Amino acid sequence: xxxxxxxxxxxxxxxxxxxxxxxxxxxxxxxxxxxxxxxxxxxxxxxxxxxxxxxxxxxxxxxxxxxxxxxxxxxxxxxxxxxxxxxxxxxxxxxxxxxxxxxxxxxxxxxxxxxxxxxxxxxxxxxxxxxxxxxxxxxxxxxxxxxxxxxxxxxxxxxxxxxxxxxxxxxxxxxxxxxxxxxxxxxxxxxxxxxxxxxxxxxxxxxxxxxxxxxxxxxxxxxxxxxxxxxxxxxxxxxxxxxxxxxxxxxxxxxxxxxxxxxxxxxxxxxxxxxxxxxxxxxxxxxxxxxxxxxxxxxxxxxxxxxxxxxxxxxxxxxxxxxxxxxxxxxxxxxxxxxxxxxxxxxxxxxxxxxxxxxxxxxxxxxxxxxxxxxxxxxxxxxxxxxxxxxxxxxxxxxxxxxxxxxxxxxxxxxxxxxxxxxxxxxxxxxxxxxxxxxxxxxxxxxxxxxxxxxxxxxxxxxxxxxxxxxxxxxxxxxxxxxxxx
Amino acid sequence: xxxxxxxxxxxxxxxxxxxxxxxxxxxxxxxxxxxxxxxxxxxxxxxxxxxxxxxxxxxxxxxxxxxxxxxxxxxxxxxxxxxxxxxxxxxxxxxxxxxxxxxxxxxxxxxxxxxxxxxxxxxxxxxxxxxxxxxxxxxxxxxxxxxxxxxxxxxxxxxxxxxxx
Numbered sequence: 001x002x003x004x005x006x007x008x009x010x011x012x013x014x015x016x017x018x019x020x021x022x023x024x025x026x027x028x029x030x031x032x033x034x035x036x037x038x039x040x041x042x043x044x045x046x047x048x049x050x051x052x053x054x055x056x057x058x059x060x061x062x063x064x065x066x067x068x069x070x071x072x073x074x075x076x077x078x079x080x081x082x083x084x085x086x087x088x089x090x091x092x093x094x095x096x097x098x099x100x101x102x103x104x105x106x107x108x109x110x111x112x113x114x115x116x117x118x119x120x121x122x123x124x125x126x127x128x129x130x131x132x133x134x135x136x137x138x139x140x141x142x143x144x145x146x147x148x149x150x151x152x153x154x155x156x157x158x159x160x161x162x163x164x165x166x167x168x169x170x171x172x173x174x175x176x177x178x179x180x181x182x183x184x185x186x187x188x189x190x191x192x193x194x195x196x197x198x199x200x201x202x203x204x205x206x207x208x209x210x211x212x213x214x215x216x217x218x219x220x221x222x223x224x225x226x227x228x229x230x231x232x233x234x235x236x237x238x239x240x241x242x243x244x245x246x247x248x249x250x251x252x253x254x255x256x257x258x259x260x261x262x263x264x265x266x267x268x269x270x271x272x273x274x275x276x277x278x279x280x281x282x283x284x285x286x287x288x289x290x291x292x293x294x295x296x297x298x299x300x301x302x303x304x305x306x307x308x309x310x311x312x313x314x315x316x317x318x319x320x321x322x323x324x325x326x327x328x329x330x331x332x333x334x335x336x337x338x339x340x341x342x343x344x345x346x347x348x349x350x351x352x353x354x355x356x357x358x359x360x361x362x363x364x365x366x367x368x369x370x371x372x373x374x375x376x377x378x379x380x381x382x383x384x385x386x387x388x389x390x391x392x393x394x395x396x397x398x399x400x401x402x403x404x405x406x407x408x409x410x411x412x413x414x415x416x417x418x419x420x421x422x423x424x425x426x427x428x429x430x431x432x433x434x435x436x437x438x439x440x441x442x443x444x445x446x447x448x449x450x451x452x453x454x455x456x457x458x459x460x461x462x463x464x465x466x467x468x469x470x471x472x473x474x475x476x477x478x479x480x481x482x483x484x485x486x
Numbered sequence: 487x488x489x490x491x492x493x494x495x496x497x498x499x500x501x502x503x504x505x506x507x508x509x510x511x512x513x514x515x516x517x518x519x520x521x522x523x524x525x526x527x528x529x530x531x532x533x534x535x536x537x538x539x540x541x542x543x544x545x546x547x548x549x550x551x552x553x554x555x556x557x558x559x560x561x562x563x564x565x566x567x568x569x570x571x572x573x574x575x576x577x578x579x580x581x582x583x584x585x586x587x588x589x590x591x592x593x594x595x596x597x598x599x600x601x602x603x604x605x606x607x608x609x610x611x612x613x614x615x616x617x618x619x620x621x622x623x624x625x626x627x628x629x630x631x632x633x634x635x636x637x638x639x640x641x642x643x644x645x646x647x648x649x650x651x
Contacts, residue, residue: 015627022634029641067627108645115638122631134628138635145642160646208593 011066014059014073015125017052017081018118024048025114032107042096045110049085049092049117056081065127069189072127075481076331080124080258083335087251088117090342090456094349095243097450101354102241104150112149113247116142120255127266129178129188132259136174136223139252140167147240147248153355159239166222166232174219180212181267190267197270206271213268213275217282220263223256226316227285230309234293237305242352242359245301246345249308250338257315257334261327264319266484272322279320280412286313287419294426300348300361303426304341307385310423311337317416318400321407327482329399332475336392336467340384343460347378350453351446364430366439370446375434377461382427384464387420392467399475491532499525500587512558516551523547535612 012019028041035041060078065071091113099105119138126132144167148160182188184205185196197209222229237245268275290310297303311333318330351367351374352359368375384391387398397420404413449457467474502521509515527542611620621629 026637068624070625070627106645108641111641112638112645115634115641118634128628130625130628131631134631134635138631138638141635141642142638145638145645148646151646151648207596211589211593 007067010062010064013055013062014064014066015071016055016059017085018121018125020055021048021052021114021118021121025111025118028107028111028114038105038107039096039100041107041110042092042105045114046089046092048114049089052121053082053085056085069191070128070131071122071125073125074484075477076258076262076327076484077125079331079335079478079481080254081121083254083338084117084120084124084251087247087254087338087342088113090346090460091243091247091251093452093456094246094342094346095241096452098241098243098349102150109146109149112142112146116146116247117251120251123255124258124262126259127190127262129181129190129263129267132263133171133175133178136256136259137171139255140171140223143244143248143252146244147236149244150241153241155239155356156241159236162232162239163236170219170222170229173215173222177212177215177217177219180208180215184209184212190263193267194270197268209271210274213271214278216263217275217278220256220260221282224253224260224312224315225286225309226282226312227289227309228282230286230289230312233309234302234305237308238299238302242301242345242349242356245305246342246349249304249345250342253308253312254334254338257312257319257330261319261330262484265322265327269322276320276322279316280409283313283316283320284412284415286310286316287416288313291419291422291426295422297426298361299359300364300430301359303361303430304344304348307423307426308341310419311341311385313419314397314400314416317404317409317412320409320412321403323403323407324482325406325479326400326403327484328475328478329396329403331478331482332467332471333396333400335474335478336384336396336464339460339463339467340381340391340393343457343464344378344381344385346453346456346460347374347381350374350449350457353446361430361433362437362440364433365437367434367446370439371448374449374457377457378434379431380461380464382431384468386424386427390465390468392464392471394468395471395475396467488532492529495525495528495532499529513555516554516558519554520547520551523551530612533612537612537614537617539612 024045028045031041031044032038056078059073060075063073063075066073092110095109095113096105099109116139119135119140119142122135123132123139126135144160144164147163148156150156178188181193185193185201187193187196218229221227222232225233237249240248264272264275264279287310290306290308290313294303294306294310297306315330315333315337318326318333320326348359351363364378367378380391384393387393387396401413401416404416448454499522502518502525506515506518506522509518523542523546527539527547530539530542
């Protein structure tokens with residue numbers, strides 16, 4: 001029996017977070033019959049994610065590859081693993097009360113959420129196109145179902161169906177690109193593809209290789225909702241249950257960007273001169289479409305969806321730089337974005353109340369009188385989304401545009417900054433409605449936030465402000481982890 | 487010989503695929519899909535992938551197609567209704583599709599023979615033993631995770647098909 005047939009202990013340690021979460025997700029269905037209170041299952045999922053963060057840190061102490069180069073644990077992996085696990089924990093806090101009110105708290109929800117996170121964890125730690133594809137499918141299929149989780153609500157079903165059809169189509173493009181890449185290079189390992197291209201062997205089939213990269217771009221751009229493949233995001237975020245929309249805009253998006261960066265800057269880095277113009281155009285279009293479409297929205301979930309597209313555009317700017325500083329800036333930005341966006345969605349979940357009847361911007365009217373603390377915290381998130389100093393959003397944008405200037409992307413920087421100015425309008429509009437308009441008459445009572453929502457809002461607010469006041473810790477780690485093993 | 491067989495069955499596959507989209511009756515579409523699957527199996531065989539070719543026939547052309555047809559029969563698909571599509575879409579879509587196909591054909595024609603990955607007759611790793619070895623050594627992790635994907639699909643079907651909520 002060949003020795004490499006049995007993985008070593010450190011290989012198991014490197015995928016221990018995924019193993020733990022898969023076991024918990026599977027056990028969840030068995031455990032359902034044991035607990036009459038479904039909340040217990042949420043607690044178990046929460047603890048499992050916390051333990052998975054611990055295991056990621058432990059695995060970080062022993063970096064390297066596992067399972068024949070399928071998994072690569074490095075700083076980049078650890079950073080995004082912790083980010084998606086933390087996103088999952090906050091999503092559980094947000095959804096427990098929401099689901100209880102909808103009489104829909106069940107083991108399946110938590111199991112799907114945990115499996116979805118397993119997929120994202122694999123996406124961010126994979127160094128192999130096949131593994132990336134399967135991780136992406138794990139995450140995607142679970143998120144299609146989560147988007148349509150409340151089956152009785154027609155908006156949910158619409159969101160799920162649109163997400164599923166368009167998502168499958170995009171994945172097919174990605175897989176086609178992977179197949180072509182394999183056809184040209186004879187390998188699916190990112191480092192091996194890079195070696196092949198550096199060896200100059202790709203020059204004979206350069207055109208084909210570009211087509212392969214373009215096909216993969218379609219798949220990736222869809223997953224991160226970058227233009228021109230962003231159409232699904234507003235419908236899905238508007239239709240899905242609010243906590244799920246929060247999750248979709250933070251976790252899967254960060255994971256998709258992580259794999260986008262890894263593939264672009266490892267395997268396809270040798271031909272970056274060819275794909276940079278494409279990303280340049282896509283980054284600009286994403287920012288413009290996101291920000292200008294958001295100006296006209298009245299539904300706050302839809303507004304946040306367009307804002308999420310715009311923010312994807314800023315991260316695309318970082319990717320266009322194809323540099324280590326750009327990668328570090330994007331890592332920081334995605335962490336800050338996850339914090340401020342989860343916070344904003346948590347407030348929206350809270351104000352929307354049972355059945356999500358209050359999801360218009362005008363429903364925020366008078367929030368400052370009825371619940372001053374909630375209004376103040378939402379203001380922090382919105383200011384951070386604008387990019388006002390002393391918030392995480394400011395440093396995120398600052399580092400991204402600094403990296404873009406370093407890479408001589410002057411026009412993209414200028415246009416990006418103009419876009420951020422446009423964005424201030426629609427975020428401030430919400431603040432104005434909250435503080436300047438009286439509560440609508442006949443509005444039902446707004447209870448004080450449930451414990452889960454309150455913890456989410458406070459935790460994300462603290463994270464948003466900390467990232468804005470003391471960005472050093474996260475930024476240092478991102479900076480050290482931004483160079484990919486080649 | 488290889489080229490001749492390839493062109494023949496590639497043409498059949500593409501023709502069946504186009505027919506699949508054009509047919510209005512679901513069963514006719516399903517049968518076209520069988521044609522696509524069958525000709526794909528021959529293409530795999532040409533590439534030296536014996537195992538994949540056999541699996542293609544048994545699993546896809548056999549099992550999965552039977553399932554498709556069953557579902558269509560059970561749902562008793564009603565007559566198709568014509569929907570109004572924006573004219574622009576039809577005007578743009580068809581030329582774009584043909585441009586894409588021509589681009590693909592051109593690229594395959596000019597570029598593929600030089601790549602080391604896909605070569606007619608130059609590949610001999612497609613026997614069941616080779617596939618099995620690859621699945622349980624190099625690709626053990628993706629192989630295992632695939633079972634998680636299937637579990638999620640089952641779980642998702644349960645969630646979306648249940649009565650209450």
